[in-house]
Amino acid sequence: MEEPRFNDLYRDIILDHYRRPRGRTPVTSPDVENEGLNPVCGDEVKVSIKLEDGRVKHVSVLGRGCAISTASGSMLAELLPGKTLDEVEKLFKAFKRMMHDEGVPQDVEIGDLDSLEGVKNYPVRIKCALLSWVTLEDALNSLRSGQNQLDKTTTTELEGKGGFAL
Amino acid sequence: MEEPRFNDLYRDIILDHYRRPRGRTPVTSPDVENEGLNPVCGDEVKVSIKLEDGRVKHVSVLGRGCAISTASGSMLAELLPGKTLDEVEKLFKAFKRMMHDEGVPQDVEIGDLDSLEGVKNYPVRIKCALLSWVTLEDALNSLRSGQNQLDKTTTTELEGKGGFAL
Amino acid sequence: MSAAGTITSGPPAQARKLDVARIRGDFPILKRQVHGKRLVYLDNAATTQKPECMIEALGSFYRTSNANIHRGIHKLAEEATGLYEATRKVVARFLGGADPHGVIFTRNCTEAINLVAYAWGRHNIKPGDEVLLTEMEHHSNLVPWIILAREKGAVLKHIPLQENGTLRLDDLDKLVTPRTKLVSCMMVSNALGTINPVGEIAAMARRVGAKVLLDGAQALPHLPVDVKKLDFDFLAFSAHKMLGPTGVGVLHARPELLRSMEPFLGGGEMIREVRHDSATWNEVPHKFEAGTPNIADVAAFSSSIEYLEAIGMPQVREHELSLCRYAMAELRKIPSIRILGPEDPNLRSGVVSFVDQDLHPHDLSQILDQHGVAIRAGHHCAQLVMRFFKTVATARASFYIYNDRDDIDVLVESLRLARKYFGF
Amino acid sequence: MSAAGTITSGPPAQARKLDVARIRGDFPILKRQVHGKRLVYLDNAATTQKPECMIEALGSFYRTSNANIHRGIHKLAEEATGLYEATRKVVARFLGGADPHGVIFTRNCTEAINLVAYAWGRHNIKPGDEVLLTEMEHHSNLVPWIILAREKGAVLKHIPLQENGTLRLDDLDKLVTPRTKLVSCMMVSNALGTINPVGEIAAMARRVGAKVLLDGAQALPHLPVDVKKLDFDFLAFSAHKMLGPTGVGVLHARPELLRSMEPFLGGGEMIREVRHDSATWNEVPHKFEAGTPNIADVAAFSSSIEYLEAIGMPQVREHELSLCRYAMAELRKIPSIRILGPEDPNLRSGVVSFVDQDLHPHDLSQILDQHGVAIRAGHHCAQLVMRFFKTVATARASFYIYNDRDDIDVLVESLRLARKYFGF
Ligand SMILES: Cc1ncc(COP(=O)(O)O)c(C=O)c1O
Ligand SMILES: Cc1ncc(COP(=O)(O)O)c(C=O)c1O
Ligand code: FES
Numbered sequence A, B: 001m002e003e004p005r006f007n008d009l010y011r012d013i014i015l016d017h018y019r020r021p022r023g024r025t026p027v028t029s030p031d032v033e034n035e036g037l038n039p040v041c042g043d044e045v046k047v048s049i050k051l052e053d054g055r056v057k058h059v060s061v062l063g064r065g066c067a068i069s070t071a072s073g074s075m076l077a078e079l080l081p082g083k084t085l086d087e088v089e090k091l092f093k094a095f096k097r098m099m100h101d102e103g104v105p106q107d108v109e110i111g112d113l114d115s116l117e118g119v120k121n122y123p124v125r126i127k128c129a130l131l132s133w134v135t136l137e138d139a140l141n142s143l144r145s146g147q148n149q150l151d152k153t154t155t156t157e158l159e160g161k162g163g164f165a166l
Numbered sequence C, D: 001m002s003a004a005g006t007i008t009s010g011p012p013a014q015a016r017k018l019d020v021a022r023i024r025g026d027f028p029i030l031k032r033q034v035h036g037k038r039l040v041y042l043d044n045a046a047t048t049q050k051p052e053c054m055i056e057a058l059g060s061f062y063r064t065s066n067a068n069i070h071r072g073i074h075k076l077a078e079e080a081t082g083l084y085e086a087t088r089k090v091v092a093r094f095l096g097g098a099d100p101h102g103v104i105f106t107r108n109c110t111e112a113i114n115l116v117a118y119a120w121g122r123h124n125i126k127p128g129d130e131v132l133l134t135e136m137e138h139h140s141n142l143v144p145w146i147i148l149a150r151e152k153g154a155v156l157k158h159i160p161l162q163e164n165g166t167l168r169l170d171d172l173d174k175l176v177t178p179r180t181k182l183v184s185c186m187m188v189s190n191a192l193g194t195i196n197p198v199g200e201i202a203a204m205a206r207r208v209g210a211k212v213l214l215d216g217a218q219a220l221p222h223l224p225v226d227v228k229k230l231d232f233d234f235l236a237f238s239a240h241k242m243l244g245p246t247g248v249g250v251l252h253a254r255p256e257l258l259r260s261m262e263p264f265l266g267g268g269e270m271i272r273e274v275r276h277d278s279a280t281w282n283e284v285p286h287k288f289e290a291g292t293p294n295i296a297d298v299a300a301f302s303s304s305i306e307y308l309e310a311i312g313m314p315q316v317r318e319h320e321l322s323l324c325r326y327a328m329a330e331l332r333k334i335p336s337i338r339i340l341g342p343e344d345p346n347l348r349s350g351v352v353s354f355v356d357q358d359l360h361p362h363d364l365s366q367i368l369d370q371h372g373v374a375i376r377a378g379h380h381c382a383q384l385v386m387r388f389f390k391t392v393a394t395a396r397a398s399f400y401i402y403n404d405r406d407d408i409d410v411l412v413e414s415l416r417l418a419r420k421y422f423g424f
């Protein structure tokens, strides 16, 4: 029997993030925090951020999930420190465009997220890749809409849709 | 185009009964009377009987229905006069057996009912042939069970089943 | 068709004619003989026949892609999910560009209407509230409201039928009151063929803020319908009446409205999270599709719609109109026959309901069957209509894309022979 | 199997073995390749594959006999009605000689359970009444009761699960109280494979006069079941899990009980007489089959049952038991894998649910797919079970008549490779 071959899904970088995920040290007294649920599988994640001078200082991504969601969360933890919330927003938008196969803007540095591009060909798994990102996005949205800090929700409407892809 | 050919359904005797049905003069102050509905088509019939010395004196079968039910009701009106209720019961049982393809007892005179034998091959139409008979049967049953005379019901559970053949 | 209000109007005059011979070739059942005669299928309002492409799609689903959907992470599950969800989009397109999130698959039109009665009606109809129906409705758009009204102490009212087989709208403004919470109305009558002015009726409903349900069971298969031009909250119809498989119905509504509703059936697929005594719901449309759906039939239904789209709904309409006109003219030549419903074929779909003064519809139907002609005899699940016309049953011939004038000639000739056979 | 109580016990020792090679030949989908590999279909608890005879029956229905049923007086309608009603009798026979009048066709098992919740539950469950479920139930046998309990102010209780994957019956006599009106329980768990002692549970229910509903979705396809030996009021299951088409479920109950119930869906077919604001009901089972049924699929379902009957349910059971035994033994050789549910294969059906300590079930499933192996990963619509075992998902392999040891070898080898691929 041969080894399985995924030209596009489980790239080495993903497996690496999966085995040694970044951002596993819980952030204490976070400025932004939210929990997210992927309703397709029931996996949950908690994303917490500590800001300093308008920039992300510490990030933690805790919870359980598959290789895709764990790797994606780990990349989030790796990419965010040092960024302003606007830059985070931009990054999220770019990543979402990638997942929906709409092309990533030239001017956004997406780092290892690149390796997740293959996920777009596996519709059921797109939510895995987006889980920690939309969870954070939700929190940032309510922060922006004035609901200051620490907006926790136990379930997240992934892309405002939840449920199954349609 | 040829004429349709029914070797078994619309026999001449049936068509004759249909065009000139017997028992159309309403029985006044009947001893037994009942209304029946064929739920498959919505057709209704009213069967009325006047008894004298324990025998059927007058019969009327009123209402509307198809050729089969009209002919069958007409034959009922033709066959019953002079019979005791037990004889009527026997006749009904024999006819029902015929419709269910179970064979008619040798000792029962069924007259023109003979011509309805073909109906047994058309499951949807069996209720047509039985309509006036079960309507009467229902009335006789309640008469026998002590609910004396004039038991009227607007719907009849045909063979205790109604509904569609199953 | 102008009476139909917001139903999109007829085809341009130069519409290309249907190639009935070619179409017939696509329907394997039409090759069969009945009692040694060519099958002349004129029972299309009950259910239509199926094109080979739909039957093939069904077989091919089971032969190559069958799996349970939505949750499986394997190739077959992916394919099956793709095929199932693709039909949602095809239906949405067929409706004139609807939001697929507002397309719910049910078993049939009947279940779609009941879904509204249970999931919307039970939570919005209060004692004394009124539901306005018509006297023309199919039992499937009467009985759910009878059950609801009985349970809630609500009042049912009916837009009355009139002799010409259309609805009497004169008192509509009195029938619709501030207590009216729902107006539920068929777009086209299965018993009479009448195309109803649903635009006008909906407009009146809107004046009091009532919801509008349209029973499209006899409309979607036969008329071009564009939901963008139609004013309604709920639209229900059945696949089997439009070349599709049995076991598939559609309820269409705006996703926001669906979101605001309580669920109907509880079970797998429709939930988000289940605890011992509480649960939260999945997003629409899944919230209303509990348990394993009729995956294969929904998947195959796409082919039926695509077949209709290829012909063109305006062309379908034009074809039926011309058959209806011809059939009415021919039937009128038999003096004992009385046709129910509008005199003007333009006001009706391809349904011709009639009675013969001497012959019972069931006998007629039985004799026609000997000639290979399938019509329907009965109350057509419209007992209020039968009662209005003081009969219990009518004979009904209903046409579709594979019928032609020959079929009607056979029908009419068989009727004449039936009369002769019975001695009239 | 003795734990299953009144489920008829296993086959005689000399039962003839299944000829899996021949059986495979009857399932066209098993000839297909997935990612260049032979399809190894182990997702049978979700839905089974279909034999050619069922697919053919479906196609042949549409190609030769398609019509709407019950009311039509023409050849096609007669044939279609005959085929539809014949399946009712075949189902009744398969159940061990049930009364066909007590066989209702629904869309799926889920709808069958909801039918009971609506038509019986709403009229018999009062505030404070109790419904006893188990912690093992599929969402389809939880959510309808959650909705009902919320509406009626009733109380839900659950027979608890225990570590070994069986129900803890020790306190059953306390869980069943005079307020218990219904005990609803699965015969076989789809998430764990556990065969439940439904006889014992029903006996306890009877002591307080409670009704008993059995969810047979995972039992009827896999075990010999004889309703004459089984104590229940309602029995629900799905055709698609037993070689049948999607879109068909069955609710079975005694006709007297069905007669005493209020209707569920209102519409055509289920009525006797309809007036403007009242209606009377047709006889059972038609009273519960509103609108045009899924005629073709019901007709085709006969072939699936006949296929199973030809093999013999005791043989099916024996085959699955032997596969299950083998699979458990092989899986135990991978130390990182933990199998949920009873250790003794005799206490379970052909379902093996497991977790790998390092790999997420969804990743496992995705990798297995690359090897052509279809398993299911997820909560299996049993979130209470997942929560009990402190996980959100398991991987589940489930077997049927066309599986053999080769399939299991491929499964196990693929699992090893998956671990290797992920670096464990
Ligand atoms: C035990 C059990 N009950 C009920 C169901 C629901 O069956 P369906 O989805 O066919 O309605 C299932 C199917 O997964 C099941 O396994
Ligand atoms: C106008 C109308 N509404 C509803 C229905 C019910 O459709 P179904 O039986 O497919 O549920 C029919 C079908 O006869 C119909 O003609
Ligand atoms: S499977 Fe749950 S997040 Fe990927």
Ligand code: FES
Pocket: B038, B041, B042, B043, B065, B066, B067, B068, B069, B127, B128, B129, B131, C360, C362
């Ligand atoms: S059709 Fe009504 S009684 Fe025969």
